[in-house]
Amino acid sequence: MVMVPSSSPWWTRWLRRYLVGAEQDFTFHPVRDVQLPQIKSAGLYLHVPFCKSLCPYCPYNKIAYADSWVEPYVQAVLREIEEVYRRLGSIDITSIYIGGGTPTHIADKLGTILEYTAYRFRLTGPVCIETNPMDLESGFVTAEQLKSMGIKRISLGVQSFDERCLSLLGRKYSAQILPPTLRSLVQAGFETVNVDLMFALPDQKEEDVLTDIAKAISLGVDQVTLYPLFTFPYTTVGKYRDIKKVKMPDLTVRRRMYKHIHDYFLQKGWQRVSVWGFAREQAPRYSSVTRDEYIGLGPGAGSHLPGLFYINTFSVEAYIQAMKQKDRLPVAMSLRLNDSLSFYHWLYWRLYDTAIPMAPLEKQREKGDRKPLDLVRFLQWVKWAEVKEDFAILTEPGAFWLHLMQNYFALDYVNRIWSTAGETPWPEAVNI
Numbered sequence: 001m002v003m004v005p006s007s008s009p010w011w012t013r014w015l016r017r018y019l020v021g022a023e024q025d026f027t028f029h030p031v032r033d034v035q036l037p038q039i040k041s042a043g044l045y046l047h048v049p050f051c052k053s054l055c056p057y058c059p060y061n062k063i064a065y066a067d068s069w070v071e072p073y074v075q076a077v078l079r080e081i082e083e084v085y086r087r088l089g090s091i092d093i094t095s096i097y098i099g100g101g102t103p104t105h106i107a108d109k110l111g112t113i114l115e116y117t118a119y120r121f122r123l124t125g126p127v128c129i130e131t132n133p134m135d136l137e138s139g140f141v142t143a144e145q146l147k148s149m150g151i152k153r154i155s156l157g158v159q160s161f162d163e164r165c166l167s168l169l170g171r172k173y174s175a176q177i178l179p180p181t182l183r184s185l186v187q188a189g190f191e192t193v194n195v196d197l198m199f200a201l202p203d204q205k206e207e208d209v210l211t212d213i214a215k216a217i218s219l220g221v222d223q224v225t226l227y228p229l230f231t232f233p234y235t236t237v238g239k240y241r242d243i244k245k246v247k248m249p250d251l252t253v254r255r256r257m258y259k260h261i262h263d264y265f266l267q268k269g270w271q272r273v274s275v276w277g278f279a280r281e282q283a284p285r286y287s288s289v290t291r292d293e294y295i296g297l298g299p300g301a302g303s304h305l306p307g308l309f310y311i312n313t314f315s316v317e318a319y320i321q322a323m324k325q326k327d328r329l330p331v332a333m334s335l336r337l338n339d340s341l342s343f344y345h346w347l348y349w350r351l352y353d354t355a356i357p358m359a360p361l362e363k364q365r366e367k368g369d370r371k372p373l374d375l376v377r378f379l380q381w382v383k384w385a386e387v388k389e390d391f392a393i394l395t396e397p398g399a400f401w402l403h404l405m406q407n408y409f410a411l412d413y414v415n416r417i418w419s420t421a422g423e424t425p426w427p428e429a430v431n432i
Contacts, residue, residue: 012409019371020340028311028333028417028430036084037306041092041124043291046077046113047298048103049316052134053172059418061300061314062101069316073298074109076323076330078116080297083329085120093117095125097288098151104131107141111149118150126152126191128286133158136184137177143188153286154185155194155225161215162208165201179219186220192279194223194286199257200249201229206260213264222283225276226261228254255400262396274353275403290349299330300421307342310334311421318425332426333417340369347372348410351402354394358387 016026050065050073051058063069096117103110114127129151135141136156146154160166163175185193195216199209209226216224229249265278273279274287296303299319301312313319313332322330337345343364350356361372376392379385384398394402413432420427 009408009412012412015409016344019344020338024338024341025336026432028335028427028432030426030428031310031331031334032426033328034308034310034331034334036087037308039088039091039293039305041094041293042305043125043294044093044096044117044121045291045294045296045301045303046096046098046103047296047301047312048098048100048106049073049299050100050105051102052105053170056170060099060101061418061422063316065102065105070106070109072320073316074106074112076320077113077297079323080329081113081116081120083323083327084295084297086327090121092124093121095291096123096127097291097294098127098129099288100130102132102135103129104135104141104146107135107145114149123150126284128153128155128288130155130157130196130288132156132173133177133181134173136181137173143184143190147188147190152190153192153194153284154190155196155286155288156182156185157196158182158216159196159198160201161212162204165198165204165208168201169198179215182216182219182221191284192222192286193220194225194277195221197224197226199226199228199261200254202249206257209257209261210264213261217268223273223277223279223286224265224270225274225278225286227276228257251404258400259396262399272354272399275399290353292346292349304345307337308334309337311417313425314418314421315425332421333430343369343372348406351394351406354399356385356392358390358392361392 016024047061049062050069051062052065054062054064096114098110110129117123127150129146131141131146131154133156136143143154158178159169159171161175161178166173166175182193182195197209197212197216213224213226262272265272270278270280273285274290277285277287279285293305294303295305296312299312299316300314303310303312310331311333312330313322319330322328343360346360347356356376358376361376364372376385376387379392379394379398379402380387382398383395384402385392385394387393416432417430420430
């Protein structure tokens with residue numbers, strides 16, 4: 001077996017060894033199936049890998065949409081649902097998140113998948129989906145149609161209300177379609193309507209970003225999530241950047257813009273719900289990434305369960321073929337997690353939430369691990385966190401700088417895994 005060696009920075013390897021111990025193996029091993037731990041509940045993630053427009057900055061697993069892919073993909077997903085049910089039984093599904101790709105490209109088939117999921121499992125939480133303006137503006141899918149499927153929370157990938165920024169990002173729609181599209185979602189009565197925006201784009205100024213935010217708020221959305229432009233080396237933007245030396249925003253620009261954004265929302269009476277997310281008071285949170293345990297369906301989907309993380313093959317064709325085989329899952333790689341790594345994985349996402357409950361940190365101390373509590377004390381000392389009502393709440397500087405550190409720590413790992421998985425359907429071992 002050929003091992004893809006680690007090229008991670010030495011300090012990240014030192015830090016993870018300090019946190020979780022030397023016995024944890026950080027190798028994703030090639031497998032063709034896994035034994036699922038017996039659980040009573042989990043979130044569910046469905047990855048729909050089709051896009052009619054392949055945005056150059058998007059790092060997620062996707063292929064160009066073609067009608068010929070849709071039905072074989074849907075049948076493969078139904079078989080994967082059945083196989084998970086065969087192994088786990090009718091567990092509680094605490095939420096469903098549908099991402100991609102652009103999930104609404106197969107809107108007429110999503111109802112079938114959701115109905116079969118409800119047939120095999122007990123749905124106890126909301127169904128969330130992401131979409132793009134073109135699918136709604138063209139009438140390919142309607143807000144009412146999505147609501148009729150049981151979808152409660154929805155996110156629209158706007159990126160910007162400015163024509164220049166949309167052109168820069170390679171978006172194929174005009175800013176003129178955005179207000180009526182967002183109004184249709186707001187008026188449909190979803191629990192939460194989130195809009196995704198980007199900031200720190202080339203030549204974008206603070207007032208441009210605040211104008212975008214004000215526009216979204218005026219249209220009645222419940223949540224706004226903003227991301228700075230960043231790249232993975234294997235994305236189109238990353239490759240283009242290497243060739244053309246495209247200048248990405250420097251740290252000072254990102255830092256200045258983030259403070260303006262953060263202060264603007266708080267002045268408007270909104271609450272911070274993650275590093276990048278801000279919501280109206282009492283609005284149910286829309287989130288795609290912070291579920292503790294979840295089962296991933298579809299090509300490229302990851303699953304995190306007690307003691308186990310595994311990734312399905314990224315290849316749509318290989319995924320479809322694998323699911324034609326009896327009694328198997330389309331798993332390409334897996335990583336076993338010891339108790340310490342499982343805890344710090346949980347803590348990583350609580351830092352992303354910017355609110356860390358203190359009780360689990362106290363329990364970790366009782367097990368002999370004081371490092372999480374020491375971290376909170378350090379964050380208090382540098383004024384990056386404040387302890388309020390049994391939670392450590394990150395301050396605005398703490399949210400920005402800690403997430404920057406998280407990116408430096410984790411993005412190289414993600415890039416190595418995803419780039420290797422994107423090159424071959426069934427990768428060799430990947431040491432991170």
